[in-house]
Amino acid sequence: MKFTTLARRAAKDTLEAEDLIAFVQEHGAEGGEEIERLRILHGWPDDGLLGDGSRVVPFGGWAKACTAWGRQGVEGLRDMLGDPQLAVFALGTLADVGGPAAIAILLDFAERADWSRAGTPRDLPCQALYCLNTALSGKTGVEVTPGMQASMLRIAKLIWDARVPNVHFLAQALYFVRRADPVPALAWVEQLRVDDPVLVDAQRSVLKRLKEHAARD
Structure with missing residues (x-):
């Protein structure tokens, strides 16, 4: 997936967590940094809980796991396992990796x-x-x-x-x-x-x- 395609799908809210993982697999550290940029830009919540109480896919958590993986490899995901709020995303990413x-x-x-x-x-x-x-x-x-x-x-x-x-x-x-x-x-x-x-x-x-x-x- 191209960088422009990822950004366009993020803007249209048509991404899936698997897309983020595949993007880092393809683009490595640069892919992880782009995901981090999109996480901040779109304000993706870690737990998928919005201010009005509704829930969405927790792209924030998945984005943080993918960024850590892109920056440090699987050892970056090991570091995330110590955070009870983010560990589930690190586990899921390790399973896919x-x-x-x-x-x-x-x-x-x-x-x-x-x-x-x-x-x-x-x-x-x-x-x-x-x-x-x-x-x-x-x-x-x-x-x-x-x-x-x-x-x-x-x-x-x-x-x-x-x-x-x-x-x-x-x-x-x-x-x-x-x-x-x-x-x-x-x-x-x-x-x-x-x-x-x-x-x-x-x-x-x-x-x-x-x-x-x-x-x-």
Whole structure:
């Protein structure tokens, strides 16, 4: 997308968050600076909340994440994760950026998260797991290193130890370990005692996948 096209679409309010991310992917630091200029020019709110109480797409938050990425690469997004108001935009951008460096930051964030405070899909730790799954299933594919595998299993254990009160999210955490080292992952998944049908199905599916991986190894 050209700079003039981005500016025109911003003026007509026809942009989407994905457009900003794609623009930085194409234009790098210069793209990030142009997004920052448009954010200030149009007064995009970080949270999408307007003065009259109505809501719009929170382009301000997405713009700040894209500008940080353009200026400093994924490390700029790591710095944003410390801001509770902007972390969700950094997580989403990392998921779309993908690649080993972005995934490493997402894994680190998920391991440090306070899972005892995660109760709904909107909570930042839950968003982190969703973004990790997105990044790991990207079109280009990512080689999962032994270090990543160990981190995946640790994160799943943290989630289950915290007794997150959402069976669908617990199931997502189980599915997350399908790409972990099959030997320790098998031992952990097999010892889980579940009775909810959603978790029973997830455990059965994950065990099957891990056993297939173990047999190939």
